[in-house]
Amino acid sequence: MRTHLRLPAAAVSAVLALATLTACGGDSSAVGSGGKVKIMVGGLDKVIYLPAMLTQKLGYFTDEGLDVQLLTEPAGVQATTSLVSGDVHGVVGFYDHTLDLQVKGKHVQSVVQFSHASGEVEVVSNKAAAEITSAKDFKGKKLGVTGLGSSTDFLTKYLAVKNGVRTDEFSTVAVGAGQTFISALQQNSIQGGMTTDPTVAQILDKKLGKVLIDMRTPEGSKAALGGPYPSSSLYMNTDWVNKNKETVQKLANAFVKTLKWMSTHSPEEIAAKMPTDYAQGGDGLYAKAIESTLPMFTTDGVMPADGPETVERVLRAFNPNLKGAKVDLSKTFTTEFVDKAK
Known part of the structure; x- marks a missing residue:
């Protein structure tokens, strides 16, 4: 009997990303022939970044005459590094990196804002649930984040500081997402953590x-962070945007069309469009995950009013890079671009 090994879609994407960056690192100064664009995603299988793959599956990139290659990194901070180094044209990741x-x-700059809530959730293990009942109890604990310097790291530190816990009184541990996060929780390598x-x-x-803390809705983000928190977005180097406005407009057209499509279709219909390997826990559970996260998304790609101010306030609370900086x-x-797309 033959056994077929099937790699998860995220793992395949990671391998393709490595191969692509090795072959053509630093070649993002202009769009390639046929409108080819490389976009790095801070975790293609994360629901908070679902519009990236969904746009490709719906064929909206192709409709705009674009050949978009979606690559993946497990954490947004690593995706940002790829953009700064010139390996990709854009990143689907958290808006807060633009300030940092x-x-x-x-x-x-963010050119399409996918969300007006963070989409993140602070969870605690059953073993630690009795001793961690709020962010005030973070002191002395090990908390999982996707990567050090990532948006989950930023938000975890803010929640701690807001609740009277200094950043040197607890530890953030880079555990990624998915199975690596779950394993760390099971093995008590972390007592809780932020994930999606x-x-x-x-x-x-x-x-x-x-x-423990649910920020998947605008209401949940406001309660935890004090206002709307624009998170997942398409951001790009400003100079590149100014030199390639036609391409950026096409990307905006495609993404805004996807956001509108998402607002008129059920979680089950959305899940059916996505790669089957993204539904690690089964189709029903994946649709439920999408349903829980859908409230975070905008329908038009527009930056929410007062959103940037909320992000700046959050980052200034703990980030030494922003203290005293304008x-x-x-x-x-x-x-x-999204105004024209509308």
Whole structure:
């Protein structure tokens, strides 16, 4: 009997990403022939970044005459590194990196804002649930994040500081997402951590932990962070955007069309369009994960009012790079392209 080894879609994408970057690193100064664009995603199988793959599956990139290659990295901070180094044209990741990069002298802007909530969830293991009942209990604990310097790292530190716990009084541990996060929770390498769906849905389904802070809705983000929190977006180097406006407009057209499609279709219909390997816990659980996360998405790609101010306030609470530094929020995003797409 022959056995066929089937790699998960995210793993295959990671291999393809490595091969592509090795072959053509630093070649993102212009769009290739036929409108080829390389976009790095901070985890293609994460529901918070679902519009990237969904746009490809719906054929909207092709409709715009674009040949888009979607690559994947397990954490947004690594995806950002690929953009800064010139390996890709854009990143689907968290908007907050645009502020962090600006104070480091790198000018990057969000051109399509996918969300108006963070989409993140702080979970705690069943073993630690009795001693971690709020962010005030983070002191002395090991908390999982996708990567050090990632948006989950930023938000975890903010929640701690907001609740009277200094960043040196607990540890953040880079455990990625999916199975690596779940294994760390099971082995007590972390007592809790910040992650997204479908990882959250799998943890709850396996009864390995519980939700402590839910930021998948605008209301949940406002309660935890004090306002709308624009997170997943398409961001690109500002100079590149200015030199390639026609291509950026086509990308905006495709993504806005996807966001509108998502707002008029059920979680089950959305799940059916995605690669089957993304449904690690089964089709039903994957659809449930999408349903829980859908409220975070915008329908038009526009930056939410007061969103950038919320992100700046959150980052300034703990990020030494921003303390005393001036940030020009108007240069961290643009609505030029999504306004035309509408």
